[in-house]
Amino acid sequence: MKQIAAFLENIAPNAWEIQDRILQSTWETIYMTLIAAIIAGTIGLIFGVLLVVTDKNGILEWPIFYRIADQLVNTGRSIPFIILMALLAPFTRMVVGTTIGTTAAIVPIVVGIIPFYSRQVENALLEVDPGIVEAAKSMGSAPLEIIFGVYLKEGFPSLVRVSAVSIINLIGLTTMAGVVGGGGLGDLAIARGYNRYQLDVTLVSTFIIILIVFFTQWIGRIVIRKTAH
Amino acid sequence: MIELNHINVDFESKNTTIHAVRDVTLTINKGDIFGIVGYSGAGKSTLVRTINLLQRPTGGTVHVNGEDLLSLKPKNLRIARKKIGMIFQHFNLMNERTVAGNVLYALRSSTLPNLEKKRKVTELLTLVGLADKQNVYPSQLSGGQKQRVGIARALANDPEVLLCDEATSALDPKTTLAILELVKELNEKLDLTIVIITHEMEVIKEICNKVAVMENGAVVEQGSVVSIFTDPKEPLTQEFINTATHIDQALAKLAKHPSVLNIREEDSIVRLSFVGENTNSPLISSLYSKFTVTTNILYGDIEILHDTPIGNLIVTLSGTIAQRKSAIHYLAGQGVNVQPLEQIQLSDQSKVISINRDKHIL
Numbered sequence: 001m002k003q004i005a006a007f008l009e010n011i012a013p014n015a016w017e018i019q020d021r022i023l024q025s026t027w028e029t030i031y032m033t034l035i036a037a038i039i040a041g042t043i044g045l046i047f048g049v050l051l052v053v054t055d056k057n058g059i060l061e062w063p064i065f066y067r068i069a070d071q072l073v074n075t076g077r078s079i080p081f082i083i084l085m086a087l088l089a090p091f092t093r094m095v096v097g098t099t100i101g102t103t104a105a106i107v108p109i110v111v112g113i114i115p116f117y118s119r120q121v122e123n124a125l126l127e128v129d130p131g132i133v134e135a136a137k138s139m140g141s142a143p144l145e146i147i148f149g150v151y152l153k154e155g156f157p158s159l160v161r162v163s164a165v166s167i168i169n170l171i172g173l174t175t176m177a178g179v180v181g182g183g184g185l186g187d188l189a190i191a192r193g194y195n196r197y198q199l200d201v202t203l204v205s206t207f208i209i210i211l212i213v214f215f216t217q218w219i220g221r222i223v224i225r226k227t228a229h
Numbered sequence: 230m231i232e233l234n235h236i237n238v239d240f241e242s243k244n245t246t247i248h249a250v251r252d253v254t255l256t257i258n259k260g261d262i263f264g265i266v267g268y269s270g271a272g273k274s275t276l277v278r279t280i281n282l283l284q285r286p287t288g289g290t291v292h293v294n295g296e297d298l299l300s301l302k303p304k305n306l307r308i309a310r311k312k313i314g315m316i317f318q319h320f321n322l323m324n325e326r327t328v329a330g331n332v333l334y335a336l337r338s339s340t341l342p343n344l345e346k347k348r349k350v351t352e353l354l355t356l357v358g359l360a361d362k363q364n365v366y367p368s369q370l371s372g373g374q375k376q377r378v379g380i381a382r383a384l385a386n387d388p389e390v391l392l393c394d395e396a397t398s399a400l401d402p403k404t405t406l407a408i409l410e411l412v413k414e415l416n417e418k419l420d421l422t423i424v425i426i427t428h429e430m431e432v433i434k435e436i437c438n439k440v441a442v443m444e445n446g447a448v449v450e451q452g453s454v455v456s457i458f459t460d461p462k463e464p465l466t467q468e469f470i471n472t473a474t475h476i477d478q479a480l481a482k483l484a485k486h487p488s489v490l491n492i493r494e495e496d497s498i499v500r501l502s503f504v505g506e507n508t509n510s511p512l513i514s515s516l517y518s519k520f521t522v523t524t525n526i527l528y529g530d531i532e533i534l535h536d537t538p539i540g541n542l543i544v545t546l547s548g549t550i551a552q553r554k555s556a557i558h559y560l561a562g563q564g565v566n567v568q569p570l571e572q573i574q575l576s577d578q579s580k581v582i583s584i585n586r587d588k589h590i591l
Contacts, residue, residue, distance in 0.1 A: 131321035138281055138392075139335045139382070140310035149334060154325050229324055229366040 012200035014192075021188065022201075026208055028102050028183040032174040033212070036109040037167050044114045044166075045159075047073075048121025049147055059133065059143050076115030081173055084112050085180055092180075105182025109173045117166040124158035125151050157228035164220030168213050175209070185209050230422045231257040231280055231390060236289035238275050238446075249275040250286070251446040257439075259389075262416055262423045264433035264454070266469055267443035273426045276443070277392050280424065281313045282306060294389060314383030318395035320375040322367040328354065328378050329363040335385035353381040357411060373404035380411065384419070391415070393425045397432060409435050430473030434458070438535060442466045455537050459504045460566070474541050476500070479528040480570075483543065497553055498527075500568040501542040501560065512563060513544075522548035522556040543570070 009016040051069055054062040079087070085108040089099045092107040128151055136150045152159070175186020185205040193202030238250040250272045257263045265273050278284035279291055282298050291298045298309060322331050332350045339346065354360050357377040367375055376396060383391055393412065397405040413436045415421050425437060433440050433454060441451035442465055450463045458474075461467045471477040503512075516522045528543040546553050557567050 129319075129321065131317060131319055132323055134283060135315070135317060135321035135379075135382075136334070137283055138310060138313070138315040140307040140386070141337070142304075142307060145337060149337060150323065154323055156325060227325070229368055 012204055014196075014198035015200045015204040018192065018201070021192070022204060022208070025183060025185045025188040025205070028177075029171070029174050029185045029209070029212065032102060032106055032109060032177060032182065032184060033167065033171055035103075036106050036113060036170055036174070039106075040110045040113045040117055040170070041163065041166075043110075044117030045121055047114065047118040048125065049151065051118060051122040052125045052151065053143065053147065057130075059137070059146050073115040073118050076111075077119070079112075081108070081112045082176055082179060084108050085176070089180075100181040102177070102182045102184070105174070105177035105180050105184075108180070109170065109177065112173050113166060113170045116169060117162075120162035120166055121159065124162045125155045127158050128154045157224045160220055160223045160227070164216055167216050171209065171212060171216075230259040230261070230294060231255070231424070232290075232292040233276075233279065234290045234292070236276065236279055236286045236291070238272070238279065238284060239287045248446050250279070253289075253443075253446075253448050255441060255448065255451070257422060257424060259422050260416070260420055261439055262413070262425065262437045264425045264427060264437035264440040265443060265448075266427055266430060266433050266440060267465075268428055271443040272446035273428075273443050274394055275446075277394055277424055277426045280390070280392055281310050281315060283315075311386040312388045313390045313392060314380075314386070314388035315392040315394065316376065316379040316383050316396045318398050320367075320372075320379045320399075322375055322378055322382075324367055327364050327366055328359060328370070331367070331378055332382045332385055335382045339386065349385065350381075353384055354378075356384070356415075357381045371404075372400050373407060376400065376404075376408050377411070380408075380415070384415070388421070390422045390424065393423065393427075395426055395428070398427065398429070405432070406435070412436060430469040434473050434532065434534060442469065455504065455534050455539070458532070458534055458539055459502060474530055474532060474539075476528075476530070476541055476543070479530075479543060483527060495549060495553075496545045496547050498543065498545050498570040499557070500570055501540070501544060501565050502568070503540045503563075503565045505537050505539075512560065512565065516546070516556050516559070519559065520548065520552045520556040522546050522552050 015022060047069065051066065051073070052058060053060040054066040054069070056063065056066075058066075085105075088108045088111055091111075092099045092104050095107055096104050098104050132154060133146060133150055136146050141149065174182070174184050175189070177184050178187025178190060185208055189202045189205035192198055193200075193205060233253055233255045236250055236253045237248070240247040240249055253276055255263075265276065267273050275284055279286045279289075280293065282291065285299070293309065293313060296309060298306065301309060323334060326334060329347075329350050332353055333346060336346045336349065341349065351360065351363070354363060357380050359374060359377050359381065362370065362374065362378075367378065370378065379396075380391075391412070396412075397408050400408060409432060412423060412425075416423050416436075425432060427433065437454050439452065440454050440457050441448045442457075442463065443449065444463075444465050450457065450461070450466045457466060458470055461470050468477075471480075501512075513524045513526070516524050523546075525545045525547070526542055527545065529541070531538055531540045533539070546556060548556065560567050
């Protein structure tokens with residue numbers, strides 16, 4: 001054990017010194033990712049479902065709604081995240097009372113990932129065989145029954161897949177949270193590693209982020225394997 | 230049971246309007262197995278979807294069991310749909326649910342207690358012969374088994390009507406027969422009214438009692454299967470029948486091998502078709518004894534449709550013109566439909582062409 005510690009201290013001396021800071025940054029990244037994933041996941045899922053059902057030949061076809069929602073998603077996806085954070089500052093203050101800090105960073109992250117996730121959900125649900133939806137209609141299913149009983153049930157493995165992809169994207173967004181004082185591993189890699197020429201800190205930050213990404217993918221794959229038939 | 234009145238379905242696209250169904254009026258009675266046959270693109274699937282309003286017609290009315298479906302509110306339409314089961318060409322089972330789960334889905338909004346629902350699912354799966362597959366997922370089933378699940382699911386809410394949209398088209402011939410047998414059994418056991426969409430006349434022949442022939446969105450001919458098979462009026466109907474009775478293949482074979490015909494001046498090739506009783510009487514031998522016309526049978530086929538034998542023969546009749554004329558007259562008097570087949574000389578080879586078809590070649 002001592003040898004391992006000595007080895008780590010030897011190859012990454014700067015990182016070794018700020019162990020607490022690394023742990024805290026990791027926690028901040030996980031915290032931002034989890035909270036944003038839960039909020040954006042819920043809103044994005046609802047939005048994605050709405051896109052599918054209001055689309056042409058959808059079960060609740062509503063062309064005007066679809067066109068507006070579709071445009072919103074496109075617009076949202078075309079705004080660079082770093083600018084979005086600045087743009088959203090007043091809104092962030094309204095929601096969490098401040099524009100600085102980890103919690104404040106979650107607001108633009110949520111807003112930034114929703115368009116992406118909505119589109120992903122839409123695509124995942126469009127993979128559900130329209131014939132199955134038709135069969136459900138022929139059995140007298142109501143729209144809500146079709147949404148929950150067919151789209152979300154049949155599309156579940158695809159939903160898990162796109163959710164994993166979106167979470168990985170989201171982790172990417174959290175690395176920019178440093179701009180608004182949100183902390184996290186991205187901030188650590190830039191503020192310590194890059195600005196102070198401590199390459200080992202940058203490497204350790206990268207390594208932990210990769211670990212989190214792999215872990216997400218791994219969970220996603222397990223869930224898909226357990227649920228897809 | 231089902232009344233379609235002047236149904237029209239138009240699809241608007243950018244510059245054109247496609248008339249998928251044109252002014253179709255059909256009455257399907259309780260207990261009927263009603264076949265709708267036509268080539269792909271004839272509008273059959275669109276038409277059958279107007280029966281449960283999966284496709285809303287642009288014009289006309291739909292009555293099922295006396296209820297005007299087009300006037301129903303969404304909620305009541307859903308209730309009405311539960312009484313109209315439907316099965317599909319590609320089965321459309323839910324892949325993420327087990328066999329039992331698929332059937333159970335149909336009972337989602339039923340008021341039955343859970344235990345009752347489970348009992349009902351078992352009962353339905355036993356009915357279609359899949360009692361042992363309850364907990365299997367559709368991906369592990371064969372096509373025929375999937376369609377059986379589809380049928381069980383369609384029957385979950387005790388419907389009075391079963392719509393079959395090309396339900397056997399994705400199945401091999403043996404499985405097709407087994408599924409048709411099951412459908413027929415359900416028709417008798419449950420007094421189910423059945424509408425079958427197909428492009429295969431064989432399917433119609435196998436189980437339907439009535440049939441409508443569709444072309445370009447319109448019904449060109451309809452009637453009882455026996456009458457349509459024995460006396461088809463429209464060229465399209467004849468084409469379907471000829472395929473189903475293999476007359477087409479027989480003619481094609483004969484045309485390829487004119488040597489078997491050995492046609493002389495005093496021969497004529499005719500197709501004889503007859504229904505019922507006549508199948509039993511010794512017509513061919515009477516032709517010789519009465520008119521000294523010899524008959525050479527080139528092809529023969531007898532089908533039994535709803536206990537009615539239907540015969541089709543291709544023969545050469547040999548004798549003088551007068552003898553042949555009176556022979557044909559006699560046959561017609563016996564209720565035999567005599568259809569002369571023309572011969573054309575192509576250099577040395579004779580070719581046989583059915584007179585009602587391919588006229589443009591002559």
